Each structure stands twice: as structure tokens, then as C-alpha cells.
Amino acid sequence: MCDHPAVAVTVLIVDDHPGFRALARMVLEAEGYVVVGEAADGASALVAAATLKPEVVLVDIQLPDRDGFEVAWQLREHAAAPPQIVLISSRDACDYGQRLNTCGAQGFVCKGELSGNALAELLRGG
Amino acid sequence: MRPLGLAARRAWPEAGLLRRRPSDQHGHARPRTTNETSPEGALELVVKIVTLAIAYFITARFGLSLASVSSVSAVWPATGVAVAGLLLLGVRAWPGIAIGGFLAGLPCCGAVAAAGVTVAQVSAPVAAAALLKAWDFDAALARLRDVLALVVLAGAASMVLSATIGTAVLAARGVVTGDDWPLAWSSWWIGDAMGTIVVTPLLLAVGTAARSRANLLRHRAEAVVLLVATVLATRLFFSGGLPLAFLIFPLGLWAALRLGLLGVTVVNALVTGVTVWATVHGYGPFAQMPPARTLVVLQSFNASVAITSLVLAAVTEERRRALEEVRASRARIVEAADAERRRVERNLHDGAQQRLVSVSLSLRLAEMQLGSSPNPELQTTLAEASKELQRALAELRELARGLHPALLTQQGLGAAVESLAEQAPLPVEVVAPPERYPVAIETTAYFVVCEALANVARYARASAVTVSVQHADGQLIVQVADDGIGGADPTSGSGLRGLADRVAALDGQLQISSPPGQGTRVRAELPCS
Numbered sequence: 001m002c003d004h005p006a007v008a009v010t011v012l013i014v015d016d017h018p019g020f021r022a023l024a025r026m027v028l029e030a031e032g033y034v035v036v037g038e039a040a041d042g043a044s045a046l047v048a049a050a051t052l053k054p055e056v057v058l059v060d061i062q063l064p065d066r067d068g069f070e071v072a073w074q075l076r077e078h079a080a081a082p083p084q085i086v087l088i089s090s091r092d093a094c095d096y097g098q099r100l101n102t103c104g105a106q107g108f109v110c111k112g113e114l115s116g117n118a119l120a121e122l123l124r125g126g
Numbered sequence: 127m128r129p130l131g132l133a134a135r136r137a138w139p140e141a142g143l144l145r146r147r148p149s150d151q152h153g154h155a156r157p158r159t160t161n162e163t164s165p166e167g168a169l170e171l172v173v174k175i176v177t178l179a180i181a182y183f184i185t186a187r188f189g190l191s192l193a194s195v196s197s198v199s200a201v202w203p204a205t206g207v208a209v210a211g212l213l214l215l216g217v218r219a220w221p222g223i224a225i226g227g228f229l230a231g232l233p234c235c236g237a238v239a240a241a242g243v244t245v246a247q248v249s250a251p252v253a254a255a256a257l258l259k260a261w262d263f264d265a266a267l268a269r270l271r272d273v274l275a276l277v278v279l280a281g282a283a284s285m286v287l288s289a290t291i292g293t294a295v296l297a298a299r300g301v302v303t304g305d306d307w308p309l310a311w312s313s314w315w316i317g318d319a320m321g322t323i324v325v326t327p328l329l330l331a332v333g334t335a336a337r338s339r340a341n342l343l344r345h346r347a348e349a350v351v352l353l354v355a356t357v358l359a360t361r362l363f364f365s366g367g368l369p370l371a372f373l374i375f376p377l378g379l380w381a382a383l384r385l386g387l388l389g390v391t392v393v394n395a396l397v398t399g400v401t402v403w404a405t406v407h408g409y410g411p412f413a414q415m416p417p418a419r420t421l422v423v424l425q426s427f428n429a430s431v432a433i434t435s436l437v438l439a440a441v442t443e444e445r446r447r448a449l450e451e452v453r454a455s456r457a458r459i460v461e462a463a464d465a466e467r468r469r470v471e472r473n474l475h476d477g478a479q480q481r482l483v484s485v486s487l488s489l490r491l492a493e494m495q496l497g498s499s500p501n502p503e504l505q506t507t508l509a510e511a512s513k514e515l516q517r518a519l520a521e522l523r524e525l526a527r528g529l530h531p532a533l534l535t536q537q538g539l540g541a542a543v544e545s546l547a548e549q550a551p552l553p554v555e556v557v558a559p560p561e562r563y564p565v566a567i568e569t570t571a572y573f574v575v576c577e578a579l580a581n582v583a584r585y586a587r588a589s590a591v592t593v594s595v596q597h598a599d600g601q602l603i604v605q606v607a608d609d610g611i612g613g614a615d616p617t618s619g620s621g622l623r624g625l626a627d628r629v630a631a632l633d634g635q636l637q638i639s640s641p642p643g644q645g646t647r648v649r650a651e652l653p654c655s
Contacts, residue, residue: 017480023487030494062475067536090479092523094549095532097541112486112519 009123010036012054014045014071015088016064024058024114031116042066042074049075054083056123058114059105061089061096069103076104084123088114171218178211178222179229185325186230189317201402201425202317204230205288206325208251209280213265213326214333217255223248242295250288250318254280265334267327267387268443273436281322289315316425323432324398328391341386349385352377356393360400364410371401371411371427378435382442390439394432401428453633457566460631464569467530474526482522486515531572539568543575543593550591551583558595563602567654570628571595571604574636577621578606578648586610586646602654607647614640625650 011033013021018040025035036052039045042063049057057075061068072085085105093100093108100108107122186204208223215222227247231240257279264272293311296302302310332339342349356377363370374397381389404410405424412424489512496505526532534542540558547554562568575593582591588610596603616622616638629636634652 019484020480020487023484023491026491027487027494030491090475090483090519090523091532092520092527094545095523095527097533097537097545099537099541110519110523111483112516114487115490 015060174215174219175222179226182226205318206321210329212255246288246291254284285318331388364404382438613642
């Protein structure tokens, strides 16, 4: 069932909804990813990324302290080995316009369509 | 000739009779409340009294200089000055009337008669001011009720007092005999009432109606034409052989509709001045009547012109303010509706969409957990449920975007229009700056583009569309033009009508040009400083 190409890819999930983080963790782990941490806002995401050094960071665009675009930009700018960043939202990509392409993120996945396969496809495409 | 007199000394507790409001939205002057126990307050009161005394003296001498059509002056502008003075300066300025009146009347009547009649000349304006205060009178005369109060309470009712006291004094002095008394009384009453109806509004307009002054200045060329036309026409109608006096009415209506209170009061003053002058000098349709009739007919004519135009000016101003309020109210309704749409969109995003996302992930998890299950039907059911849920989520996102696009809130009109163009089923060229504009402007402009692009996709059979957003000369101009079949009917369907209403709520304009075979152009002009 789990035709995932990513084995032992480490992931940090950044979202302010604990319920979503828990489910996303279960889905990704069921498909072979290793979720190394969770963060509920942009500031703690930057700290967690620096500490845990995940290969992929899933960042919700609408965070309580700053938006996901800014987090993506800071992760790209300030990390020695920047992780691959995938933005997530319950809205559509077209609701965010060109900023998705210019913020330095690898791509975008609707939260409802999040799966290991979708993530792998996106990372391969990058 | 009208004798003048001295006023009884009495204190009045009020400083002014202008209607006072905490926030005056119409630019009306408001009298300052003065603590007259302080030296500054006492000095200010003295200045007001002296000012009123000088103004009353000058106008009283002018009234006396007019030739009489009976035993008293046909026109007594000093009463208009007195009423306006008390309204603008406060009732405590009444000694100014007494001083000015007594000094003006002294040379021709003697001290005793002048003193007696002054009681009449002071009491009527004071009564008028008191009645107007009780009526909650607004000196801006921008309401019908204020004009009617000025005419009925101040002009007609209060002046009964001056006519009665004044003619009684004249009778006591033997100037008026029993037979002359009705004519003297009516002449006095009409002269004072006309002074109140013609002169008081003029001074109130000069003293209070900032808006009226601005309106007159804005239309100054038209005002000059009207005033010159008024003088010439009045002179002409009162000197020719034909009884054309009624043709003066349109001039008053013109002033009322175009120039506001100040224009009306100037026209009324000119008409009254010219007609009285002409009649006194034997010109015009009223000059040939018996003296007792001349006064009544002449002043009835002038009162008709003045009251008609004052009423029309007030009603016009009331209508303008009502329209202004309706416009503001419509804009508030649109803004409230937009705010509500944004709130619903946020609630959908934060509530229902998040829950459905969780359900979607749970279903996916369940599918994975059933991966090795021997129950293929259950797997199929879960997969179908998952797909259905994805469709529901997509529809919900679409619905939320239709309510209010998050992109518009976050990144503005340019980005939102670009996004609309990307989703359109045909090539759309967008020229839109990234600047931000007020929320109401951005939202309206967005929905204009959204509706226009939807119409292009549905009906236009176009091969290309151009969307342009331009900010120039205090306006945001949004235009959507296609190369389709044209022939769109702006009156059919609710979409374009709704857009036109939305644009009009912001004082903008929506133009739709759609000649058959030549494409359609939708253009919205939104005031945006």
C-alpha cells in the first residue's frame, strides 16, 4: 500500500492545530517518514529546525506569530544546510498567488491531500 | 413715518438662541458661551451690543428714508437685523436694538415718542427669539420646520406685539387717529414681518451657513448672472405696462435649486428692494392701487416670492442631506456585508475546513491501516469516502474564495486579479500595479473583475481578455475588455446590476459597452484618493 520512495526522511511539522499535527505525524510515519518534531508557531519552528535539522519542514502558511512564507524565507536564509520546505494550508494554492513561487519553498500541498506519496512526489519534482 | 423708541430694561438669562449641537456637521457658526461676569465676557457683550446698535441704527435710518405708502414705513429691515442679531449674538445683546432704535428715531419723533416706540421695537424681536428657541430653531435654515418657524413664529406672530405696542404709542401721541389705526397697525405689522422674512434669513445665511457660502462661491459665475438677471427682470417687470410680476418667481426657484440659502436670501432682498423702490416711485402693477391696498398687495407679493424660495431652498437642502445619508448608509451596508463575508470565510477556514481536513487524514490513515486486510469492500468504501471528501473540500475552498478571497486580503488587488486570470479558461492579460487600496475599493474592484471574467467565460465567446487596473486623478479605474461577440445587455441578469449598485455605493460609476461583434468592455471608476 505504501508505495513511498522516502525512507527515513526526517520531517518537522509546523502547524498551530495539535489535532492536525498528530494526524499528519501518523499518516507520514505510516508511510515511512520519520517525524522528528512538531512546532506550533514560526518562532519555535526556527528553533526546532536549528536543533533537529530535519530534511523536510512542513509549514502551515497561517501561523499565529508570522506567516509560513516568512518562516520559509528565514529557514532558507539562516540555516547552514537549509531543509526542503513544503508549505501546507487548508486553502488552495491559487489563494496565495505568486508568493508560493518566490518564498523559497519546495512546493505546496493542500492539507486535505497530504500523504507520504504527495510529499514524495513534490520532493522528487524539486 | 415710523417712530422708534426705547426698550424696557430687562435681563435675559440666555446667551444665544442658536440651536447648539456637540458636533455641528454642517459648518454652522455657533455662538460662544460667555461668562459675562469676567472682564472678557463683559467686554464681549459690550462689543455685541455696540455692533447691534450700529447695525440697527443704519438700517432704521434706511427704513425711515424710504418713502412711505402709509403712515408708517412699508419696509422695516431693522427688525430683520434685530431678530438676526439676537439669534447670532445672543438675547443679551437686546440693548443694542434699543440704543440704535432710539438714536435713529430721536431726530424725527422726539424723545418721548422714540422711547415709547422703542419698547415695541425691542419686545417683538426678543419674543421672536424666545419663540424660536422654544421651537429648537436651527439658524442654518436648512430644514423646512426652521423656515416655517421663522415665517410664522418670528415673522407673523411676534410682530403682532410690535405693531400693537407701536401703534398704541402713536395713538397716544395723537399721530394715529381711530380711523387710521387699522391701516397703521397692518402697515407696521407687515413692515416688521417682511423685515424678518427677507432680512433675517440673509443675515443668518451670511452668519451661519458656511456650506451655503461655499456653494455660492462654487457657482459664482452663475450667481452673478442670476443676481443681475434678478435686478434687471424685477426692474423690467415693474416698469413695463404688462403685469408680469409673477415671472420673478422662477428666479427665486433657480436660486433655491442651485445656489442654496445664501443665493435665495440675496435674490429675495433684491426683489423686495427693487419692487418697493419701483412701487414707491409709481412704477409697476401695484403702484396704481389705492395706498391701503398697495402695501398689502406689494408685500404679499414679496412675501410669496421670499417664502416660496426659502421653503424650496430648505426642502432642497433636506433632500440633499437625505441623499447624502442614503449614500453613506448604502456604503456602510456594502462594507458591513463585505466584513461579514470575510468573517464567514475565516470561520470556514478555521472551522469546517480544518475538521474536514482531519477527517480526510483519518480516512487516509484508516486506508493504510487496512492495507493488509482481506476486506476489499471496506477498502473500496474508504477510498470512495476519501475521494468524496476531497471533492467536498475543493467545493468548500471554492465557496470560501467566492465569499472573499484570502489572497485579496493578504496581498491586495493586483495579486488577486492575477490569480483570477490564472484560473480563467482563456488567456487573460493583466496590467495591475501591486499597490494597496482601501479595503472597500479593493473588494469592489475585485468583484468587478471576477464577475466580468465569469461573464466572458460564459457568454462572450472571446479568444482573449485584458484586465487593467489604473490609479489616476484620485480614481481607481478597473477595466475588463474582451474580443468576443459583444451584445451584452447590462439590464439582464442580476450580476451586472449588483455590480453597478456596489460601485455606486462607493460613489463610483460602472460603464458597460458591448456593441454587437465588437467585444465587451466593463469599466468601473472608483473614487480613491
